Amino acid sequence: MDFSYTEEQQMLQQSIGKFISQDYDWDSRQAVSKSAAGFSAEHWQLFAELGWLSIPFKEGDGGFGGSAVDLIVAMQEFGKGLLVEPFLANTVLAGTVISEAGSSEQKAALLAPLMEGSLQLAFAYAEPQSRYELANVQCSAVIKGDEIILNGHKSVVLNGAAAEKILVSVRTSGESCDREGISVIWVDAGMQGVRRECYASVDGQRAADIWFDDVTLPASNLLGNAGEAIDVIEMTIDRAALAVSAEAVGAMEMSLMKTVEYSKIRKQFKVTLSSFQALQHRMANMFIELAQAKSILLMAAMEMDSQKGNAPKALSAAKSRIGKAARLVGEESIQIHGGIGVTDELDVGHYFKRLTAIQFLFGSTDYHTARFAAG
Amino acid sequence: MNIDFSPQELAFQEEVSAFLATELPDDIRDKAANSIELTKDDFVTWQKILAKKGWAATNWPVEFGGTGWTPTQKYIFDNECAKVGAPEVMAFGLKMVAPIIYTYGNDEQKQRFLPDILASNVWWCQGYSEPNAGSDLASLKTTAMRDGDDYVVNGTKTWTTLGQHADWIFCLVRTGAADVKNQNAISFLLINMKTPGIKISPIYLLDGSPEVNEVHFDNVRVPAENLIGEEGKGWTYAKVLLTHERTNIAGVAKSKKRLQDLKEKATQTSDGLSGANAMLSDNAAWQQKIAELEIELLALEYTELKTLAEVSTGKAPGPESSILKIKGTEIQQSIDMLNVELAGYYALPFVRDQFTEGFEGVAIGPDQAAGSAPTYFNNRKATIYGGSNEIQTNIICKAVLGL
Numbered sequence: 081m082d083f084s085y086t087e088e089q090q091m092l093q094q095s096i097g098k099f100i101s102q103d104y105d106w107d108s109r110q111a112v113s114k115s116a117a118g119f120s121a122e123h124w125q126l127f128a129e130l131g132w133l134s135i136p137f138k139e140g141d142g143g144f145g146g147s148a149v150d151l152i153v154a155m156q157e158f159g160k161g162l163l164v165e166p167f168l169a170n171t172v173l174a175g176t177v178i179s180e181a182g183s184s185e186q187k188a189a190l191l192a193p194l195m196e197g198s199l200q201l202a203f204a205y206a207e208p209q210s211r212y213e214l215a216n217v218q219c220s221a222v223i224k225g226d227e228i229i230l231n232g233h234k235s236v237v238l239n240g241a242a243a244e245k246i247l248v249s250v251r252t253s254g255e256s257c258d259r260e261g262i263s264v265i266w267v268d269a270g271m272q273g274v275r276r277e278c279y280a281s282v283d284g285q286r287a288a289d290i291w292f293d294d295v296t297l298p299a300s301n302l303l304g305n306a307g308e309a310i311d312v313i314e315m316t317i318d319r320a321a322l323a324v325s326a327e328a329v330g331a332m333e334m335s336l337m338k339t340v341e342y343s344k345i346r347k348q349f350k351v352t353l354s355s356f357q358a359l360q361h362r363m364a365n366m367f368i369e370l371a372q373a374k375s376i377l378l379m380a381a382m383e384m385d386s387q388k389g390n391a392p393k394a395l396s397a398a399k400s401r402i403g404k405a406a407r408l409v410g411e412e413s414i415q416i417h418g419g420i421g422v423t424d425e426l427d428v429g430h431y432f433k434r435l436t437a438i439q440f441l442f443g444s445t446d447y448h449t450a451r452f453a454a455g
Numbered sequence: 456m457n458i459d460f461s462p463q464e465l466a467f468q469e470e471v472s473a474f475l476a477t478e479l480p481d482d483i484r485d486k487a488a489n490s491i492e493l494t495k496d497d498f499v500t501w502q503k504i505l506a507k508k509g510w511a512a513t514n515w516p517v518e519f520g521g522t523g524w525t526p527t528q529k530y531i532f533d534n535e536c537a538k539v540g541a542p543e544v545m546a547f548g549l550k551m552v553a554p555i556i557y558t559y560g561n562d563e564q565k566q567r568f569l570p571d572i573l574a575s576n577v578w579w580c581q582g583y584s585e586p587n588a589g590s591d592l593a594s595l596k597t598t599a600m601r602d603g604d605d606y607v608v609n610g611t612k613t614w615t616t617l618g619q620h621a622d623w624i625f626c627l628v629r630t631g632a633a634d635v636k637n638q639n640a641i642s643f644l645l646i647n648m649k650t651p652g653i654k655i656s657p658i659y660l661l662d663g664s665p666e667v668n669e670v671h672f673d674n675v676r677v678p679a680e681n682l683i684g685e686e687g688k689g690w691t692y693a694k695v696l697l698t699h700e701r702t703n704i705a706g707v708a709k710s711k712k713r714l715q716d717l718k719e720k721a722t723q724t725s726d727g728l729s730g731a732n733a734m735l736s737d738n739a740a741w742q743q744k745i746a747e748l749e750i751e752l753l754a755l756e757y758t759e760l761k762t763l764a765e766v767s768t769g770k771a772p773g774p775e776s777s778i779l780k781i782k783g784t785e786i787q788q789s790i791d792m793l794n795v796e797l798a799g800y801y802a803l804p805f806v807r808d809q810f811t812e813g814f815e816g817v818a819i820g821p822d823q824a825a826g827s828a829p830t831y832f833n834n835r836k837a838t839i840y841g842g843s844n845e846i847q848t849n850i851i852c853k854a855v856l857g858l
Binding site: 206208209210211212213216235236277279280281282283287289347348349350358359407411414415418419421422423424425429432433436437440441444446447449450451 | 584587589590591594613614658659660661663724725726727728740741792795796798799800801802803804805806817819820821828829831832833835836838839840843844845848
């Protein structure tokens, strides 16, 4: 066992950490979040130049290596800055699907420009009735000769507003909730029959609900074999769940730090809040939650990298435990700040919002507790 | 002791229910059912309907136009209102300043202010907290210096809920010399919001709503006749009011309705784990959470009823009001979170206009999901306002346990 980061991982951590602390201060982040696109194209180009958009991919695909530990190193740093650029949706979600299911032609057409920063993608997997069950797919794709006809509604597609191409989980055979018969295809967002309702999400990011109405595609838009995509989808969502768990750890660290700092400044009853033992204990408890979250995150990432088949259960343990910590740290940060904590102006409320959103992305805390119990 | 309603109380329940069925305007009922924010007009319209029936002031003595209801009648009324989604009356006038005026004000003040409060002709807001006086309210710095027949007010009040609609504000101000012990220099002053020198600026909360404000006073001249009671007694008056405020804060009737709605919605939401036909309402973990919350709420309901019964015999609500505040707000926030859980992915979209009147865009997600996360964010305030739950805990430590 070894808990230390490699030299490369340390450099990655420092390089992202430096960007967040120097170029991603709170006012800049808010300006980017409130801009029309919801993220900065300049930042995105910078990420590409620094190689960050290659982090989740294997060396064979032209990536950084693709280890789960690399991913959590990066996501923890992004979490500290509440990054709104679509690293999670574009790079981790869509990128992993292509990397795992795409042919070499498809990787050249989709993954290479993604890593270069010139292509925005999204992965549409959730549906209004599906909640967290990935096999609950009703979006239908009928393959007829060399054409695919796509119909259906995908909900809360992260980066769905900016995406130029959308990867979609579809049912090509079988009944809703069957594990067999699910495929992944890609669609140009501008195609006839594609309708998007774009919106901001509660955490200041962007998403869309997307409807497909008799969209006609070439059969070559299928990624991997027809009807066999569920394993790739599950693996991708688990990766994304690990990524947001790491993001939550970074965000919790900042939220706790800001709360401790504020408690040392804010005076009531002629003394600082930090002098009340009742509040000291609660901040210590937040620290314990954070420590537990960090540990279980490392466990899950190492299990994923060791590829002994324990990854899904380990991931569920991490997502569940980190979700619990995220709720406590987020809520306590607000409570200890008092009234100022519920204002839109202060950053701590936005950490709380992101920590809340993360609890419900890629399976809620309860979902993962149940999945852990089920084995 | 007897848990059952008397025949008279059952008849009263029928009367309230029939009144709500015919008098609650459909558009207000629809808004409540669809999580659309109520406008100032909606509140005023409904309160005027209640006033016409003589039911606006459920906590006032009969001599000033109150209902004179027993605690059981109030309980029945609150529950029936919550069941149909009738708006809760705006507390600032009817429940907060009015009791101070009829208890400590002079006859002239009672005649001048109470009829307009009763008829909802005037919208009141509260000027207590300041940027540096939150939990430590007694350290407030806004001054009111006597100058001839006026007080000259300077300072800043904050967290002024819906102050943007207000015609009048009731304030705690410092009238004594700086060396007088904090609490003994505080007075209770009524100020017309149209007085020159008052500036109001919105504060946006985590749900994006400009629900609260900062109110700035720059040499605002207030007639001395607007002082309630004696100079330097404002703190005593406000403390009594705050204990009343806390008994209102528990929100038991509303929480009961929200829990009921939550159970209903869970029968229409897939649990997302066990296959297409499994509903969240069948999920054992979900059932356990709902049951625990229902049990907690049931205990609180009887704590509230017991407290109200004691108050009706003439006792002031004591430290029990702190229990109501703490448990009531904790339960509200637990329900907020369960609504987010129910929404799942659809907790994420944030289309703020979707909750305001006249929205014509495409609504995202099912009705019950929209607004779940913004409500959860916004309502974190509940454990902070009205004397934070930490302050309530301190009250129990000192006043009850003698620690």
